Amino acid sequence: MKFSILLRKELKEMLSVTTIATMFLMVFVLIFAGKAMSKAVDDVKKDANSITICDQDKTEFTKMMLDVMSKMEDIDVNKVDIQSDDYTKELKDSDYKSVVIIPKGFTEQVKKREVATVKFAQRMTSIATFSNISTGSQIALQMLQKGIKSTIYAEEQLDQKAIKQLEDPIKLEEYTVVSDKQDQVASGTVMSIMQSQSMLIPIIMFLLIMYSSQMIMGAISTEKLDKTLETLLSSPVSRLSVISAKMLSAAIVAALQAAVYMFGMNKMMDGITGGMTNDKNYDEILKNLGLTMNVGDYILVGAQMFMTILIVLSVSIILGALAKDAKSAQTLQLPIMLLAMVPYFVTMFIDVKTASPVIKYVTMAIPFTHSFIANQNVMFGDYTTYFIGLAYQFVLLCVCMFLALRLFMSDKIFTLTLGGKKKKSGGLFGKKETTYED
Numbered sequence: 001m002k003f004s005i006l007l008r009k010e011l012k013e014m015l016s017v018t019t020i021a022t023m024f025l026m027v028f029v030l031i032f033a034g035k036a037m038s039k040a041v042d043d044v045k046k047d048a049n050s051i052t053i054c055d056q057d058k059t060e061f062t063k064m065m066l067d068v069m070s071k072m073e074d075i076d077v078n079k080v081d082i083q084s085d086d087y088t089k090e091l092k093d094s095d096y097k098s099v100v101i102i103p104k105g106f107t108e109q110v111k112k113r114e115v116a117t118v119k120f121a122q123r124m125t126s127i128a129t130f131s132n133i134s135t136g137s138q139i140a141l142q143m144l145q146k147g148i149k150s151t152i153y154a155e156e157q158l159d160q161k162a163i164k165q166l167e168d169p170i171k172l173e174e175y176t177v178v179s180d181k182q183d184q185v186a187s188g189t190v191m192s193i194m195q196s197q198s199m200l201i202p203i204i205m206f207l208l209i210m211y212s213s214q215m216i217m218g219a220i221s222t223e224k225l226d227k228t229l230e231t232l233l234s235s236p237v238s239r240l241s242v243i244s245a246k247m248l249s250a251a252i253v254a255a256l257q258a259a260v261y262m263f264g265m266n267k268m269m270d271g272i273t274g275g276m277t278n279d280k281n282y283d284e285i286l287k288n289l290g291l292t293m294n295v296g297d298y299i300l301v302g303a304q305m306f307m308t309i310l311i312v313l314s315v316s317i318i319l320g321a322l323a324k325d326a327k328s329a330q331t332l333q334l335p336i337m338l339l340a341m342v343p344y345f346v347t348m349f350i351d352v353k354t355a356s357p358v359i360k361y362v363t364m365a366i367p368f369t370h371s372f373i374a375n376q377n378v379m380f381g382d383y384t385t386y387f388i389g390l391a392y393q394f395v396l397l398c399v400c401m402f403l404a405l406r407l408f409m410s411d412k413i414f415t416l417t418l419g420g421k422k423k424k425s426g427g428l429f430g431k432k433e434t435t436y437e438d
Contacts, residue, residue: 016331019331022331022334022335025334025335025338026334026338029338029339029341029342032342032362033341033342033345033346035359050076050077050078051069051076051077051078051100052078052080052096052097052098052099052100053066053077053078053079053080053099053100053101053102054079054080054081054082054099054100054101054102055079055102056082056101056102056103056104057102057103057104057105057106057107059106059107061107061110061111061151062102062106062107064151065147065148065150065151066079066147068147068150068151069144069146069147069150080094080096080099082099082101086182087099087121087175087177087182088177088179088180088181088182090121091121091123091177092123092180096123097122097123098120098121098122098123099120099121100118100119100120100144101118101119101120101121102118103117103118103119106118110148110152110169113164115168115169115170115171116148116169116170116171117170117171117173118144118170118171118172118173119172119173119174119175120141120172120173120174120175121174121175121176121177121182122174122175122176122177122187123177123178124176124177124178124187124190124191125178125351125353125354125380126351126353126354126376126380127191127194127376128347128348128349128350128351141170141172144170145169145170148169148170149169152169174186174187176190176289178190178289178290178291178380179290179380179381180290181288181289181290182289183285183288183289185285185289189285190285190286190289190291193285193286194286194291201301201372201374201375202344202347202348202372205305205308205344205368205371205372206340206341206344208255208305208308208309208312209308209309209312209336209337209340209368210336210337210340211253212250212251212253212309212312212313212316213312213313213315213316213319213333213336213337214333215250215253216246216247216250216313216316216317216320217316217317217319217320217323217332217333218320219246219250219320220246220316220317220320220321220323221320221321221323224320224321224323225323225324239408239409240405240409242408243317243404243405243408246317247310247313247314247317250313251306251309251310251313255309290379290381291379291380292379293375293378293379297375297378297379300374300378300386301374301375301378303390304370304371304374304386304389304390304393305371305374307371307390307393307394307397308367308368308370308371308393310397310401311367311393311396311397311400312336314397314400314401314403314404315336315400315404316333316336317404317407317408318400318403318404318407319332319333319335319336320332321407321408339366339368340368342363342366342369343363343366343368343369343372343373344368344372346359346363346369347363347369347372347373352364352369352373353373353382353385364389367392367393367396369389370386370389370390370392370393373385373389374386374389377389
């Protein structure tokens with residue numbers, strides 16, 4: 001009997017209104033993230049069997065090959081005309097994501113039973129996992145192999161060389177285009193390098209958000225419950241100085257922790273990818289494509305990260321003041337964690353800027369998103385998106401800081417709680433004591 005009473009008591013304390021609301025919020029966030037991933041996968045499936053191709057050889061053989069490909073049920077062939085080898089200009093003017101070029105002399109190579117060369121140019125605008133799959137070179141290679149094999153099979157007689165040619169009929173000469181630069185390198189290679197190097201910034205950003213919010217919420221809620229905050233604010237020190245000192249100290253400690261973790265993770269990633277860069281000078285490739293960051297770029301990314309931390313700290317002050325006990329303080333941190341998880345996972349898999357309007361605007365409305373994609377915006381030269389995001393964060397910071405200062409400057413910081421109403425009850429020795437219940 002006593003056990004059941006204790007169990008009901010503990011469940012009542014743990015399953016508060018705030019806890020239940022947070023659980024529903026988590027489900028909503030996960031459903032939204034799942035919808036975003038599902039839409040990205042649908043787009044990949046939709047574009048996976050389409051190919052944009054330019055026939056510069058213009059022979060009967062290439063015509064026949066393209067006709068065979070067009071008749072295949074699972075392939076959608078889009079024929080275009082590419083005039084030059086300046087794929088940066090051609091892809092920009094035509095707004096194609098990628099294009100396969102059948103160069104002059106292709107048919108001659110096939111007739112000689114040689115491995116024919118086909119060029120593949122792809123425009124890269126993001127390092128998100130699903131952003132380049134639908135137009136990948138391997139898909140183009142498979143489609144071309146189907147077309148050329150079907151055409152060779154249609155010949156009346158196949159000699160030994162033709163049979164051997166069917167094993168590996170073509171090879172791709174790949175080009176990657178980034179902004180106004182291009183280089184002869186596979187986009188998949190560039191993506192793997194970029195993801196291994198750039199994955200540190202989102203991880204560090206996530207850690208910064210969690211550490212800074214945890215520290216400031218813990219400080220405010222603990223001092224409020226221990227009555228030390230009341231003593232501090234009644235001392236001859238301005239409340240603005242108190243709140244500024246708390247926010248700045250939390251920001252410094254969070255930045256220090258982030259720097260330590262970033263150094264450690266960077267060494268770990270060097271150990272993982274160290275053996276992958278022996279064959280080619282990948283640093284030179286990234287430099288040619290403009291995918292390296294200089295001091296100015298790091299300053300821009302750091303400015304947006306610092307703006308995010310200030311927003312987190314101002315919101316954490318408000319949430320910490322709403323806590324009525326240590327358990328509720330931990331629960332109130334979950335909304336910040338969930339809002340950080342959404343852009344962290346979504347930007348990892350999809351390019352938010354090209355997503356559906358609902359996913360795009362909802363994700364962009366979360367201020368943390370702009371810090372997660374800051375390095376991509378800077379590297380790919382999308383400064384418009386960067387500065388719009390920075391301005392949006394600044395406006396939101398002003399609103400959050402205004403609310404935090406209003407709360408901190410008033411006496412409501414001592415009495416305001418979330419989900420708690422005062423209840424008079426008899427305490428020990430018949431004395432009245434005030435508690436909170438949900």
